[in-house]
Amino acid sequence: MAAHVETGALVITMAGRWSVAQAYTLQRALSRCAAHHPPYVAVDCTRIAPDRLLPTLLPALVMIRESCRRGITVLVCAPASALTVLLRRLPTRRVRLYPRLTEALSRVRPYPDSARVRRAHRRLAPKPQAVSAARGLVRECCERWRLSDIADDAQLVASELVANAVEHAGTDIDLTLCHHRQRLRISVADRHPGVPALSRRQSAPAPDPDQPLAIRGRGLAMVTRSAASWGVLPGSDGKIVWASLHTPQPSRLRLPSVATIPRVGYPA
Known part of the structure; x- marks a missing residue:
């Protein structure tokens, strides 16, 4: 799995000799992509022989449909004659067929809005x-999303990731926020191939309460301390550094039982 920074897409490349059993690997890859809630998932099948393409993708079509339900558009790059009829039968317009990966990524709109997913995006210049x-x-x-409980941690994580991109990448930066199923995912994409190195077990210094949030210098160690998980998605045009924070589960309105509701008497 790789990232395409310019569009925000995650790319799955299939190659070699594939079988129906190995197609479940593609299903798991699609599931991992869906966890990031990208606007697009591109499945590049152009390196697979056409006679083996159709049985490979059949088990993955169920996961493709599930990805579409989450508001993700799936770009299938394959010979048109092999999949056109089958893909047209899917009850969704979020599966698009292209002959080549380069054409697929050039035809989509970068970082589109989705009504099904809480997502926000902003492109930033590499300036302080x-x-x-x-x-x-x-x-x-x-x-807006009623996540005030994690607002401070989320701001700290975003500022550290963006400041790291400004300092070390020096390219345009794409900041994307996505809230789905008690997770707030913060993604920072840049056009530099260098990957930040930090062990997830590395301890982070305790924050100084006398310093404002704008003061940085704690680096990815503080991201490790504040976020539930984080990682890097490398790509041909840069990388995406992401961090995920747990969000509180929304409280449900509990109605009192019938026995506890006081009876109101009416005059005769």
């Missing part, structure tokens, strides 16, 4: 002001 803009977007989204 980008850190403040990132915190502002996170604060705005946390207020």
Whole structure:
């Protein structure tokens, strides 16, 4: 699995000799992609022989349909004659067929909005002001999505990731926030191939309560301390560094039982 920074797509490349049994590997890859809630998942099948393409993708069509239900558009790159009839029968318009991966990625709109997923995106210039803009977007989204309990941690994580991209990448930065199923995922994409190195077991220094959130320098160690998980998705045009935070489960309205409801008497 790789990232395409310019569009926000995650790319799955299939190659070699494939069988029906190995197609379940593709299903698991699609499931991992869906966990990131990208706007697109591109499945590149152009390296597979046409006579083995159809049985390979059949078990994955169920997962493709599930991805579409989550608001993800699936771009299948394959010979048109092999899959056109089958894909047209899917009850969704979120599966698109292209002959080549380059054409698929050039035909889609970068970082589109989705009504099914809480997602926000902003492209930032590699300047120090980008850190403040990132915190502002996170604060705005946390207020709109009622995530005030994790707003401070989310702002800290976003500012660290963006500041790291400004300092080490020096390219345009794409900040994406996505909230789905008690997870807030913060993704920062840049056009530099260098991958940040930090062991997930590395301890982070305790935050100084006298320093404001704008003061950084704690790096990815603080991201490790504040986020539930984080990782890097490398790609041909850069990388995406992401971090995931647990969000509180929304409280449900509990109605009192009938026995506890006081009876109101009416005059005769």
